[in-house]
Amino acid sequence: MAIYKYIDIIEIFKSKKCEILTLEKDYVPLMTLDYKCECGNIGKVKLKNFKLRTNGCKKCFNKNNNEEYIKICEKNGCKFIDKYLEKTAVKIKFKCKCGEIQIKKITQFKNLTMCTKCTYKIRSLGRRHTIEYVKQEFEKKNCKLLSNEYTGAFQSLDYICSCGNKTTIRYNDLQNGYKCRKCKLERTIATNLEKYGCEFAVQHISILHKIFVSSHKWKIYKFNNGKEVKVQGYEHLALSLLENKHKIKQDDIITQFDNEIYYTFIKK
Ligand SMILES: [Zn+2]
Ligand SMILES: [Zn+2]
Numbered sequence: 279m280a281i282y283k284y285i286d287i288i289e290i291f292k293s294k295k296c297e298i299l300t301l302e303k304d305y306v307p308l309m310t311l312d313y314k315c316e317c318g319n320i321g322k323v324k325l326k327n328f329k330l331r332t333n334g335c336k337k338c339f340n341k342n343n344n345e346e347y348i349k350i351c352e353k354n355g356c357k358f359i360d361k362y363l364e365k366t367a368v369k370i371k372f373k374c375k376c377g378e379i380q381i382k383k384i385t386q387f388k389n390l391t392m393c394t395k396c397t398y399k400i401r402s403l404g405r406r407h408t409i410e411y412v413k414q415e416f417e418k419k420n421c422k423l424l425s426n427e428y429t430g431a432f433q434s435l436d437y438i439c440s441c442g443n444k445t446t447i448r449y450n451d452l453q454n455g456y457k458c459r460k461c462k463l464e465r466t467i468a469t470n471l472e473k474y475g476c477e478f479a480v481q482h483i484s485i486l487h488k489i490f491v492s493s494h495k496w497k498i499y500k501f502n503n504g505k506e507v508k509v510q511g512y513e514h515l516a517l518s519l520l521e522n523k524h525k526i527k528q529d530d531i532i533t534q535f536d537n538e539i540y541y542t543f544i545k546k
């Protein structure tokens with residue numbers, strides 16, 4: 279906020295056909311100032327508000343062509359409150375039909391005579407997709423939508439994932455790059471292989487092949503802390519590697535997924 283000298287303030291009031299009444303000896307920057315308009319009105323105003331006016335006291339300024347804005351407001355169920363001049367832009371203060379008080383630039387005000395909240399509401403309604411559109415979006419991601427109704431981005435939708443897994447997802451999550459837990463797990467394993475380096479990856483994959491051929495049956499894996507989980511294929515081996523080689527505690531190994539076991543882990 280700019281601080282003006284008294285001598286400059288005299289000029290600002292003069293330029294808008296007013297006269298400052300506050301005396302120089304009483305003047306303190308940012309204070310409310312007494313002034314007299316050429317129409318004879320005496321008023322009080324803060325300099326920053328006075329500068330928004332084209333000329334005169336508030337009454338004189340408001341007299342100028344407000345009918346147009348009042349009409350626009352009435353047409354849109356709003357109520358005109360005030361207008362300001364800011365540099366080259368006129369700003370309109372009005373009460374939206376929802377009750378919200380808003381100040382908008384004249385062009386925005388004429389385009390959409392409503393508050394930003396109402397504008398947003400209208401836009402999001404427009405953005406609500408049809409079931410056909412949503413179906414196509416699933417197809418683009420190699421997934422198949424099974425639900426026949428779409429009510430919004432946060433609704434759980436039945437679908438067949440690109441990995442073949444039948445499960446549910448929210449449209450919003452799909453658009454944010456998420457897929458099912460199985461896919462997430464595969465990504466986690468890939469990341470972990472990368473993170474733990476080539477040696478582990480090679481070792482892991484060679485063992486994986488050996489085990490994979492010989493075993494698809496369920497077995498019980500017992501963690502060092504005694505907790506037991508049902509595992510399949512190479513999983514008991516992977517769990518053992520995580521626990522013994524990489525010293526990851528059982529609590530940090532998450533095991534869950536329908537009847538199968540999937541794991542992911544958080545490196546501390
Ligand atoms: Zn006046
Ligand atoms: Zn509104």
Ligand SMILES: [Zn+2]
Nearest residue numbers: 439441458461
């Ligand atoms: Zn998947």
